[in-house]
Every structure is written in C-alpha cells, then in structure tokens.
Amino acid sequence: MGIKNFMGKRAAPEKEAEVPMLVRDYMAQNLVTFREHENVMDVMEKLIKHSISGGCVVNERNELLGIISEGDCMKQISDSRYYNMPMNDLTVGKRMNTTVETIDGNMNVLDAAKKFIELKFRRFPIVDEGKLVGQISQKDVLKAALRLKGQNWHH
Template sequence: MLKSIKVRDYMTRHLVTFRSDTDLFTAINRLLEHRISGAPVTDAHGHLIGLLSEGDCLRGILSGAYYEATGGTVGTYMSTEVETVSPEADVIELSERFLRGRRGRFPVVEQGRLVGQISRSDVLRAVKEFAQHEQGKHVTE
C-alpha cells in the first residue's frame, strides 16, 4: 500500500524565491538561469506574499519601455492573488484542480509560510505511482 498520497510527499522543497525589493532584472536573470517560468515571492519571515511570472516580467519591461523608465522591483509587478495548497492536501483531489484551471504549479503553504511547490509533473508522478499500485493490487488479489 502507498504510504501517502499527500502533497507533502511529492512537492519540491528547494525553490528559487524572490523578495519584493529584488530588482526586476535580477529576478529575470534568475528565472532564465534556472529555466523556470515563475517563482514565489516571500517576506523576511518566509511568508508567501506573491508570485512573479514570466508574464509579470514582460509587463514590467514593456511598461518600463513605454514610460522610458526600465526596471523596478519584483514587488511592483508580482501577482498578489495567489492560489495555494496545504501540504496535507490529497494529490488526487489536487489533480482535479489542475484539470479545472490553467495553473502549472501551486505554492505549498503551511501556517502562512511557504514550504514548497507542487507542479503538474509532481502530481502526474504521484498519480502514476498510485495507479500502478492499484493495478498491482488487483493483479495479486
């Protein structure tokens, strides 16, 4: 039997994160360097306060070019309305949230603090393991 199908067991724990006062171009360089499309923004205590996506970065660069004032900080362009998930959430239920929405990942928050992130590929891995386990259980019965 699978020991768990909780988000905690499949989430990524080591994340690229930003602070709201991080320079926008520094953030863009880190996204490109790590080949990721976005990252959580936290305060000094590790509390999630937003997300910075490639789209947010593009908006920052384009508005800066339009107003002839390039740059700025992550806090100016990040999205502050962020859907999160608990580490205790069920991965199967989370897969349904992925199917209903267009998100590729959710920050995992416990008691207000960012503890990880779970992506579609993490959930796919979990669901595959669950399905293989269930298939194997029926074969041996």
C-alpha cells in the same frame, strides 16, 4: 492579502496496502524564492538560470507575499518600451501577483490535479502556518501519477 488556501481533506487511516498520495510527499522544497525589493531584471536572470517559469515572493520570516512569473516580467518589458519606464528601478513588489492560491500539503495529489485543471495554474505554493514550505507543479503531479500506475487509483 488575497491568499486563499485550499484545505485538503485529511487523509483517513487506510488499509496498509494503499499509500495515500499526499501533496507534501511530492512537492519541491528547495525553492528559488524572491524578495519584494529585488529588481525585475534580477528575477529574469534567476528564472533563466534555474529554468523555472516563476517563483514565490517571501519576506524575511518566509511568509508568502505573492508570486512573480515570466508573464509578469514580460509585461514589464512591454510596458517599459511603450511608456518609456526605466527597467532598472522596478521591483518585484510592484510586479508580483498577490492573489495567490495555495493548497494544503495534506491534500491528495489527485485532488490537486483537479485544482490545476480548474484554475489553469502551473504551480501552487504550499503554506503551513503562514510559512512557505514547498511548491507543487504540474510535473510533480505527473510524477506522482506515474508512481501510482501499478497501484489502485481509487483512493
């Protein structure tokens, strides 16, 4: 598996006034997830229904296997047209991206922002002891930044 985890620097105890902005405090936890055996068409329906652009693929133990996105679905639509492949027997397992970058829930949100910029991803799964515990998106980072506005940026 190509799952790489970026460990955050553990937040040192700080002065009371400064609130460490940790990824785990801003990540989404009620995630729409997918299974390897699911059909790509069903994924498309869920993406549209929940207005999301992708989601994590997990097994029955909630361990992260990969990510499937709108882009993966688009590729499937395109391929099935050109190679005359039936859409209805294509599974998430065949289409998901297994090279997944995860980040540590204890990472500072501002460090996470830097990762988004460097890697140009829209979301990062957060894994704790192999299990998917949440996901942070660019929007979550923006929310954290707005909350920081009145505070000190230099943590």
